[in-house]
Amino acid sequence: MSTLQHAGRVVLVSGAAGGIGSAIAEAYLAQGAAVGLVDFDAAAGERLAQRLADAGGRVAFAQADVGSYADCERACASVAGALGPVDTLVANAGISPKHAGKPAPVWRMDPAEWRRVVDVNLNGVFNLCRLLAPGMVERRFGRIVAMSSVAGKAYLDIVAAHYAATKAGLIGLTRHLAGELGPHGITVNALAPGRIDTPMVAGAPAAANAAVVDATPLRRLGTPHEVAHACAFLTSTGAGFITGQVIDVAGGWLMT
Numbered sequence: 482m483s484t485l486q487h488a489g490r491v492v493l494v495s496g497a498a499g500g501i502g503s504a505i506a507e508a509y510l511a512q513g514a515a516v517g518l519v520d521f522d523a524a525a526g527e528r529l530a531q532r533l534a535d536a537g538g539r540v541a542f543a544q545a546d547v548g549s550y551a552d553c554e555r556a557c558a559s560v561a562g563a564l565g566p567v568d569t570l571v572a573n574a575g576i577s578p579k580h581a582g583k584p585a586p587v588w589r590m591d592p593a594e595w596r597r598v599v600d601v602n603l604n605g606v607f608n609l610c611r612l613l614a615p616g617m618v619e620r621r622f623g624r625i626v627a628m629s630s631v632a633g634k635a636y637l638d639i640v641a642a643h644y645a646a647t648k649a650g651l652i653g654l655t656r657h658l659a660g661e662l663g664p665h666g667i668t669v670n671a672l673a674p675g676r677i678d679t680p681m682v683a684g685a686p687a688a689a690n691a692a693v694v695d696a697t698p699l700r701r702l703g704t705p706h707e708v709a710h711a712c713a714f715l716t717s718t719g720a721g722f723i724t725g726q727v728i729d730v731a732g733g734w735l736m737t
């Protein structure tokens with residue numbers, strides 16, 4: 482298999498400055514793509530863009546809150562202006578609010594927090610798909626990956642309901658989009674990572690991570706690069722007949 486599987490592609494990665502997002506951006510750059518980095522955190526996004534550009538990557542950073550349609554509109558236009566039409570979307574941005582390391586139960590959850598998680602994790606993916614899919618349809622080619630989670634497929638007491646509900650919602654959105662966009666030459670899939678060693682899980686109590694490791698046949702947390710590798714595979718030319726699927730990257734944890 483060629484290592485330049487994505488030569489000539491323009492990929493937009495949301496949540497690009499985070500643990501998994503930055504590994505995804507690096508994987509695409511290594512495979513010859515240009516990468517639009519979108520993140521809420523302007524300082525971290527600019528730092529990443531500088532580091533990747535210094536290493537010879539064709540990148541552009543756009544600050545956006547993916548929960549805001551207007552922000553997404555601005556970011557998509559800015560990436561397309563800098564790098565060309567986006568043919569590959571990795572809708573990766575997501576949040577998982579915890580309180581003293583613990584998920585809040587529904588009956589004590591702040592309604593504003595519920596809405597914020599839905600806005601970022603679910604509406605954010607809709608916003609980016611709504612903005613980028615028309616160009617893909619017009620060009621009769623596109624690749625979309627949504628970042629779900631095993632928490633969207635099984636009950637886990639270490640995450641909160643808003644997180645689980647949005648990640649389950651992404652699976653429905655992925656399948657629906659795959660049906661709608663397939664006739665236009667566009668594949669849409671979701672990744673369902675297990676516990677991956679990133680800043681998102683670094684704040685969790687050590688016991689929570691240890692319990693997951695115990696329940697994981699491969700007996701470790703995953704790495705962001707392992708998620709990035711699966712993502713690049715799903716958008717590669719060779720994976721062109723795979724659509725509407727949810728692929729676990731979870732070391733065998735849950736086997737959902």
Ligand code: NAD
Nearest residue numbers: 496498499500501521546547574575630674676677679681
């Ligand atoms: P992370 O916290 O390291 O990175 C998330 C990134 O998203 C950050 O750079 C953050 O600034 C950005 N972000 C947050 N809110 C945003 C917004 N409103 N608009 C734009 N950007 C925003 O998290 P991660 O572990 O890299 O997670 C990436 C994705 O993978 C998330 O969707 C997460 O739910 C999913 N996931 C992670 C794990 C895990 O164990 N780490 C497991 C399953 C799924």
